[in-house]
Amino acid sequence: MTRVFAVARADFLERTRRYSFLITLLVMIWGAYVFLPPNHARYATFELGGHRGIYNSAWVGSLVAMLSSVFLSIAGFYLTKNTVERDRRTGVGQILAATPLGRRAYVFGKALSNFAVLSAMVAALAVASLGMQLVRGESRSIDLIALLSPFLLITLPALALTAAAAVLFEVFRLTRGGFGNVLFYLLFMVMFGVTTAGLKPEAAYLDPLGKDILIRDAKAACAVAYPEYQPTRDGMSVGFHFRSNNRIWDLKTFEWKGGRWSARDVAARLAWMLVAMGLVMIAAWRFDRFDEARSPGREKRPRRGAQPALLLANGADAEIAVANGAGARLTAPAREAPARRSLGARLLGATRATALAPLIGAEFALLTRGQNFWWYLIAAALIALSLFLPLAAVRMPVLPLLWVWPVLIWSAMGSREVRNGTDGLLFSSARPLRRQLPAAYLAGVGVAVLIGAGVALRFTLARDFASLGAWGAGALFIPAFALASGVWTGGRKMFEILYLVLWYGGPMNQTPELDFMGVTAAGAASRTPMIFLGVALALLILAAVGRTRQIRS
Amino acid sequence: MDLVIEDVVKRYRGDVTALHGFSLALKPGVLGLLGPNGAGKSTLMRILATVTRPTSGRVTWNGTDILAHPDTLREVLGYLPQDFGVYPNLSAVEFLEYLAAAKGVPRGTARQRIDDLLELVNLSSVRDRPLGDYSGGMRQRVGIAQALLNDPRLLIVDEPTAGLDPEERVRFRNLLSELSGERIVILSTHVVSDVEAVATEIALIAGGRLIQRAAPEQLLREVEGKVWELRVASADLPAVRERHLVCGVLRRGDGAHVRIVSAQSPAPEAQTLAPTLEDAYLYHLAAHRAAAA
Numbered sequence: 001m002t003r004v005f006a007v008a009r010a011d012f013l014e015r016t017r018r019y020s021f022l023i024t025l026l027v028m029i030w031g032a033y034v035f036l037p038p039n040h041a042r043y044a045t046f047e048l049g050g051h052r053g054i055y056n057s058a059w060v061g062s063l064v065a066m067l068s069s070v071f072l073s074i075a076g077f078y079l080t081k082n083t084v085e086r087d088r089r090t091g092v093g094q095i096l097a098a099t100p101l102g103r104r105a106y107v108f109g110k111a112l113s114n115f116a117v118l119s120a121m122v123a124a125l126a127v128a129s130l131g132m133q134l135v136r137g138e139s140r141s142i143d144l145i146a147l148l149s150p151f152l153l154i155t156l157p158a159l160a161l162t163a164a165a166a167v168l169f170e171v172f173r174l175t176r177g178g179f180g181n182v183l184f185y186l187l188f189m190v191m192f193g194v195t196t197a198g199l200k201p202e203a204a205y206l207d208p209l210g211k212d213i214l215i216r217d218a219k220a221a222c223a224v225a226y227p228e229y230q231p232t233r234d235g236m237s238v239g240f241h242f243r244s245n246n247r248i249w250d251l252k253t254f255e256w257k258g259g260r261w262s263a264r265d266v267a268a269r270l271a272w273m274l275v276a277m278g279l280v281m282i283a284a285w286r287f288d289r290f291d292e293a294r295s296p297g298r299e300k301r302p303r304r305g306a307q308p309a310l311l312l313a314n315g316a317d318a319e320i321a322v323a324n325g326a327g328a329r330l331t332a333p334a335r336e337a338p339a340r341r342s343l344g345a346r347l348l349g350a351t352r353a354t355a356l357a358p359l360i361g362a363e364f365a366l367l368t369r370g371q372n373f374w375w376y377l378i379a380a381a382l383i384a385l386s387l388f389l390p391l392a393a394v395r396m397p398v399l400p401l402l403w404v405w406p407v408l409i410w411s412a413m414g415s416r417e418v419r420n421g422t423d424g425l426l427f428s429s430a431r432p433l434r435r436q437l438p439a440a441y442l443a444g445v446g447v448a449v450l451i452g453a454g455v456a457l458r459f460t461l462a463r464d465f466a467s468l469g470a471w472g473a474g475a476l477f478i479p480a481f482a483l484a485s486g487v488w489t490g491g492r493k494m495f496e497i498l499y500l501v502l503w504y505g506g507p508m509n510q511t512p513e514l515d516f517m518g519v520t521a522a523g524a525a526s527r528t529p530m531i532f533l534g535v536a537l538a539l540l541i542l543a544a545v546g547r548t549r550q551i552r553s
Numbered sequence: 554m555d556l557v558i559e560d561v562v563k564r565y566r567g568d569v570t571a572l573h574g575f576s577l578a579l580k581p582g583v584l585g586l587l588g589p590n591g592a593g594k595s596t597l598m599r600i601l602a603t604v605t606r607p608t609s610g611r612v613t614w615n616g617t618d619i620l621a622h623p624d625t626l627r628e629v630l631g632y633l634p635q636d637f638g639v640y641p642n643l644s645a646v647e648f649l650e651y652l653a654a655a656k657g658v659p660r661g662t663a664r665q666r667i668d669d670l671l672e673l674v675n676l677s678s679v680r681d682r683p684l685g686d687y688s689g690g691m692r693q694r695v696g697i698a699q700a701l702l703n704d705p706r707l708l709i710v711d712e713p714t715a716g717l718d719p720e721e722r723v724r725f726r727n728l729l730s731e732l733s734g735e736r737i738v739i740l741s742t743h744v745v746s747d748v749e750a751v752a753t754e755i756a757l758i759a760g761g762r763l764i765q766r767a768a769p770e771q772l773l774r775e776v777e778g779k780v781w782e783l784r785v786a787s788a789d790l791p792a793v794r795e796r797h798l799v800c801g802v803l804r805r806g807d808g809a810h811v812r813i814v815s816a817q818s819p820a821p822e823a824q825t826l827a828p829t830l831e832d833a834y835l836y837h838l839a840a841h842r843a844a845a846a
Contacts, residue, residue, distance in 0.1 A: 002654060002660075003654055003655060003657070005654075006650070006651055006654030006655060007651070007654075007655070009651070010640060010643060010647065010648070010650075010651035011640075013640075013642065013643060013647065014640040014641075014642045014643055015642075017642035017643075017683075018642060086640075089638070090637065090638025090639065090640075091634055091636045091637035091638050092637060092638055092639065092640070094599075094602075094604050094632070094634040094637060095632060095633075095634065095637055095652065095696075095699060096652075096655050097602070097603065097604040098602040098603060098604055098627060098630055098632035098709075099627055099630075099652070099655045099656040099657070099703075100624045100627040100628050100655075100656065100657050101655040101656070101657075289604075290604060291604055291605045291606065
């Protein structure tokens with residue numbers, strides 16, 4: 001156990017001492033503010049057929065606990081899914097691998113640290129909720145048990161699952177990177193979307209996020225306060241819900257003293273903690289101890305930094321001689337001298353290239369290289385579908401699928417230079433801002449155009465030029481978004497997450513205002529494409545500003 | 554105390570073989586591991602450090618198979634990898650406390666040991682500063698300190714003096730010499746002068762094979778009478794390089810003084826020189842390549 005806590009402690013301190021953690025805590029406090037909108041606000045976060053509880057300790061605690069369970073479950077995954085990777089990347093893992101630290105101690109320590117980081121955020125939210133109850137002023141009576149118990153019983157078990165899932169995903173090579181980010185997002189959407197409402201009350205226990213237990217109890221309380229309210233008929237909503245035409249919410253309130261936690265409720269939530277433990281056990285069992293050879297999948301030669309040549313008194317001479325094999329011919333005649341001289345001559349004759357096309361080609365090759373056979377096969381199948389399916393099916397779902405398939409290619413944009421340590425080389429080359437950055441962007445546009453060409457052709461043949469315009473705006477917007485995210489965050493995660501959220505909320509849900517690719521005819525005919533073009537331009541400027549900063553730093 | 558490597562093979566994806574049936578038996582002392590890039594040194598070190606497993610073969614520590622029982626070795630192992638990072642927001646003390654716990658060093662012992670080690674690597678004055686503020690050389694010294702946390706019987710250090718200033722380099726060499734009495738130290742480096750200063754034995758590796766293992770004196774004896782100095786005009790240098798194994802060139806007012814390793818005299822006017830370990834290294838490497846060709 002000492003080792004588990006030592007791993008957790010070091011990791012926790014490392015993460016919580018960053019400015020970003022402080023910012024995260026401030027975001028949590030702001031979260032409590034937005035989770036509790038005043039009456040007559042333009043949005044509601046939890047309403048039951050036009051009703052809500054008054055902001056007393058029980059409702060405030062339950063509402064914030066429920067929303068933090070939902071939002072931190074997904075955001076927390078991406079925030080914490082980097083701890084094993086950091087040890088792998090920095091080489092601390094190699095040092096640890098050479099110690100008697102067991103797989104279980106390491107993995108449990110990391111999961112515990114994830115959980116502690118997320119719990120600290122929940123603690124900030126809980127304290128802020130108390131303040132918000134007083135700010136909203138609908139009830140001045142403070143009931144700490146009613147306020148805090150939902151955080152303990154609803155949020156923390158959900159976050160234990162998130163903490164465990166983050167470690168589990170880091171252990172498997174397949175889910176370690178961008179694919180894992182996408183997969184978790186999809187899993188979460190399923191987990192969030194599947195509701196147990198309408199089923200037996202006990203079915204609420206099947207919701208890992210815990211929200212269904214609170215919803216079940218709140219509905220029952222609402223039905224008591226407003227007999228005309230029928231839980232199965234009148235519905236409810238959790239999340240940020242804006243009414244159409246900018247109308248405000250006018251929710252009727254009732255007093256709710258909080259759920260009475262039955263032993264079964266508590267046991268159900270603790271059971272999810274056990275599930276989390278189970279996930280950590282699986283992670284510990286499959287953890288490779290930083291040895292790629294043991295990692296599920298094929299064995300890979302470890303990546304190493306550039307090795308110095310043998311450092312001799314006159315090292316350069318000796319290294320060249322040996323490297324050219326001269327040493328193997330101690331008395332052999334000079335056969336390679338002309339070749340070496342001509343190389344020197346070629347080097348002297350080298351001129352500076354100014355054409356952008358070869359650079360775009362090189363950036364395109366860098367972006368697309370490394371995908372496996374199946375990636376290309378599925379891309380080809382999607383392109384074929386875009387050519388031959390009826391236009392309605394091409395719009396939805398083929399187009400959104402086509403433009404989510406390369407998400408891991410686009411997410412590499414803007415940060416690849418820093419991640420691979422080639423920034424020093426590239427940023428010191430001629431005009432990196434005017435050549436390399438546009439080339440990288442245009443390569444990303446090339447990917448969008450190439451994979452979406454079938455759809456563009458279909459729009460053209462159908463003379464649907466509004467949709468073609470929206471498609472064009474999408475092809476320009478996506479890489480701009482990827483580039484700006486990569487440049488400013490130095491990583492891929494931000495784009496992967498935000499793009500998926502936008503993709504799901506816009507094209508997949510066919511929301512015209514967020515349809516940045518021309519899936520809906522209404523969206524294509526509206527101002528949406530122009531807005532996204534404007535956003536693309538702003539993002540490109542942002543990327544250029546960020547890159548300028550990188551070059552100068 | 555012994556470490557025995559028997560017929561170890563390591564094969565990576567793409568049929569790249571890093572080690573071909575490598576065998577070596579070690580007793581207390583400092584073994585300098587020398588070889589060109591890609592020779593298999595780091596793979597061997599990672600296997601001995603139990604970080605990775607060989608494709609086949611056996612490694613035993615005092616008779617215990619470390620592939621089957623890696624913790625037997627890990628408890629007495631100190632390992633400094635070539636590329637390692639730190640947690641930038643932890644202080645040196647916190648980072649070492651963490652690794653001490655990972656190594657199973659009791660807390661009380663660890664505290665005293667950390668104080669001593671920080672003193673030893675000259676970091677006591679900055680012990681509570683975040684590691685993110687350290688220079689490369691300072692971080693390297695933290696790496697050295699962590700490798701010694703558990704008073705290891707087997708110490709494996711990969712490029713340990715990289716980034717150290719000359720004074721710290723000498724300090725570290727002296728430390729290694731002091732430590733070597735009752736432990737096995739494996740030192741992999743590209744800095745021949747480091748090996749020259751501390752190694753009691755040298756193993757030359759190339760192409761994943763052990764090509765020579767000997768005491769430094771023996772290696773030097775083998776190139777005795779094979780190191781020459783030849784004075785040539787600077788314009789003739791390329792031709793000389795093509796014909797001979799050139800270990801160094803000194804440009805003087807009277808022309809270029811070329812240091813050549815050759816079994817025969819490269820020219821009638823060439824004069825023999827006292828060999829260095831660098832000459833011996835290049836000679837053996839060239840001979841190995843000639844044999845392989």
